[in-house]
């Protein structure tokens with residue numbers, strides 16, 4: 001067990017990133033009005049078009065859903081005006097229904113001294129990807145400077161209670177990475193039981209790289225006192241019923257494609273009743289008294305590409321690392337593999 005933990009807790013993990021399940025259980029519980037729904041939006045990556053889509057979708061609800069931007073909402077927004085608008089609509093939003101948690105991008109761009117993206121990539125990530133992510137974050141610092149205090153003071157985890165129509169409380173934990181680190185990888189779909197061997201092979205993961213048992217995640221969630229755990233950092237979406245009323249979900253990216261041949265972003269929605277809500281449900285799971293849904297972010301791709309390609313020319317770090325995913329989604333990932341049922 002100690003070896004398992006040691007290999008997942010990289011020594012490069014900044015001290016401010018460290019969390020424990022106890023931190024989450026001790027965090028204030030935001031108790032939503034009965035029947036209210038919750039959206040969790042991870043990895044917007046400065047995509048203003050995706051942000052506008054999410055605003056329109058949530059505004060169309062008959063209730064007032066709470067929307068939590070779960071970190072890495074900045075990244076491609078090198079354009080100052082775009083950055084400022086993303087910042088104003090998320091961190092500067094005065095609505096009680098729009099909240100944010102920090103991701104590694106927000107932490108690092110707010111830091112004058114940092115020279116890293118804070119992604120804490122695992123050993124199976126191409127080192128060139130790491131270098132390019134560091135460069136992207138470095139280029140955002142000038143935009144972040146006037147907002148550094150606001151970004152740095154964002155919480156890194158949140159706990160929300162939804163109330164079902166039968167008065168049952170469903171507690172949802174929200175953290176960018178995992179319950180060991182803001183940028184943790186042990187809950188990444190490629191590392192969680194049941195192991196998807198094809199995925200491990202696609203990602204060139206060595207056979208002896210640690211696997212996270214379902215029992216470990218359940219144990220963490222019990223200690224954190226949550227029924228549903230929402231994360232995003234590892235950027236490959238999945239939802240999994242862990243049994244015993246526990247669900248883990250990773251929304252992948254709200255601002256980039258997630259599945260083979262699909263440019264749409266993806267966000268998580270949690271409903272406590274059987275009401276119909278807008279948007280296209282890509283997949284959903286019913287467990288623990290709620291419906292956890294993956295909702296398509298069908299943003300204006302042409303407008304986003306025009307903004308992105310103007311700021312990130314051929315050969316730039318964002319273009320090199322992400323043009324393929326932005327244009328065609330994740331070639332090896334499909335919705336049937338993301339909706340994991342055990």
Ligand SMILES: [Fe+2]
Pocket residue numbers: 071072103104105119176183232233234
């Ligand atoms: Fe991240």
